[in-house]
Amino acid sequence: MARKLLRGTVDLHGNPLSVLWEEDRILALGPEIPETEADEVLEVEGTVFPGFIDPHVHLRTPGQEHKETLETGARAAAHGGFTTVVTMPNTDPPLDRPELLRGLYEEARQLPVDVRFAACLSVGRKGRAIPEMPLLAEAGAVAFTDDGSWLEDAHVAYQAYAMAAALNRPVLSHPEDPRWHRGGVAHQGERALKLGLPGIPRESEELAVVRDLALARLTGVRLHLQHISAHTSLPHIRRAVAEGLPVTAEVTPHHLLFTDEALETFDPRFKVNPPIREEADRDALRKLLPETWTVMGTDHAPHTVFEKEFDWLEAPFGLSWLDLAFSALYTHLVRPGLVDLATLVEAMTLRPARLLGLGDRGVLKEGKRADLVVVDLAATWQPTPRNTFSRGKNNPLMGEMLFGVVRLTVAAGEVAYRG
Amino acid sequence: MERIQLSSPHLLGLEGYPREDILAILDTARGFLKVLKQPIPKLPTLRGRTVLNLFFEPSTRTQASFDLAAKRLSADLVNISPKSSSVVKGEHLLDTLRNVEAMRVDAVVVRHRAPGVPHFLARHTRAAVINAGDGAHEHPTQALLDLFTLREHFGDVRGLRVAIVGDVLHSRVARSNIFGLSTLGAEVILVGPPTLVPSEFTRFGNVRVVHRLEDDLLQAVDAVMALRIQKERLEASFFGSLREYHRLYGITRERARRIRGVLMHPGPVNWGVELERGAEEETTTLILDQVTHGVAVRMAILYLLLPPLEG
Incomplete structure (x- = not known):
């Protein structure tokens, strides 16, 4: 059996760290592993981390392959250092039948990283009835979600959450009660008011969070609250965590990096749902990162340039992140000292692994899956439409100089990307 | 006429728009108003220049006003009104832009239902972009003609107190007037139900917000601007x-009699809602002056944004 050795790398404290693996399992880690142990040696300079895990991406398959395919999404993931991604079921058709999931897993076998599928929480994402959840779990659904919308009907949600709890799968909830606004496209605050943009208030999230937490208490489900955007949601989540409920909060790169000041540019690349909000929200989310119940999810939402260049009312919501999320967060949060590197990495590895019940990954340890990424933290790159793999080029950081160049991504022992 | 250089090649909005530029436009418009009263109300100034009216949203008045302003200055004029139904999702902005560029027009007058579209076009074209209304955001030419009308009537805008009554939340006219009036030193009193006049508006200028249309207020202010109420807000x-709206905020004949200053309206009026028919006869009304002034102000804007061609 082929044994591979990664050397020349350091751990996040800067100490030399080599990794030896056989097939898809890590055999040994240490400052110095003799080359004689390996059949193949990968000599790479940089810092080695566990492969990143993204519990929230949109690979648009089936139905919207012009935005992203499993292939382009997986390559973008590998390029960004992600070795496991969970793709959302708001596709066309929605992933609410086990047959669909089986077909997709068949396709996903060829991919350079581990693409997992979440299944719908309600039939057709319509919020009226639950799908065949046990059969979906059997077909490989790692989680249940109606992401893109919230399961409004509390009765249906109760059944769905209870079923997910029994199946030991997390519910990924998009907490936003749409009844709080009429066609909102931006954070409801002073800036949107001045610019004449219909707003989405914080309360639309806060109240959905409160309902979901009540259901988590009732059903015992592992509740993951996606893309938390409002500081007013946080006290409720903290209280639930303190109470011992199995709850996690997702933060996205855009809610950590941008504010609604960007509305002044009218650049639709900043248009996202839930919306980027005010400095107070951004700062509260940054302070949340050290909490172990906080999980980074990018909400990678690729769109074509053509679609995104509509006016602010018509342009679709979302940013494309897989290629550049780590570099962006490292450049704008870790380097200025706002978040420490170990915290960022944990939020992108161990915590999502736990959320998804993937006990075989998320840390560099003997016996774990050989999922790893090597990043040259001192090197810079400039993401452009040409050097990124996602079909979605919709990210306002395109063209900006970012620190942190991914040199190598290894997924299940195989080289998924080498730069 | 002396031609002053404006600080921006476009007119996108009055937020942050320099006082000197506003005054330059108003001064220039006064000259054009005289021209409009001459037997032959036409100048050769913009001969050879082309103005494109790009109206994604239907408009009769503003479009006609720009149309006339361009023609009075002898510019060539093209009107395009792309179909903008929710089914077709509207013409793609980049396509529109390429067409504009290919036509080699000198100025684009744009109206669109979405805030920011003129700003988007301005970033991508060499033509002067004039915002003729972008969603609920701004309508700077309307506010400039309102400022012009106030200035003609009162001599100076500084120190005036202007009440804007109605659906401020959805009004681009209100926003541009808040910015323009504040810049020129007037005080703005926004009046309407709390649902349509949120108190946050006080942060956008020299603004007060009240939710009752008291007789005292009608007597205290120099001008009352009534805004159009759209039935879909109901x-x-x-x-x-x-x-209920009419009872609380409508300018009835009764209320009009109490207006000490002048009554204005950006048009078109929803009679029986924000204005009672006949109210205009009970006080000094500048509504039709606003329309006339609109042409002069838009002539001034075109003139100042487009340098005359030599030879």
């Missing part, structure tokens, strides 16, 4: 009924 639950 369906979205912003107030209880048109009857």
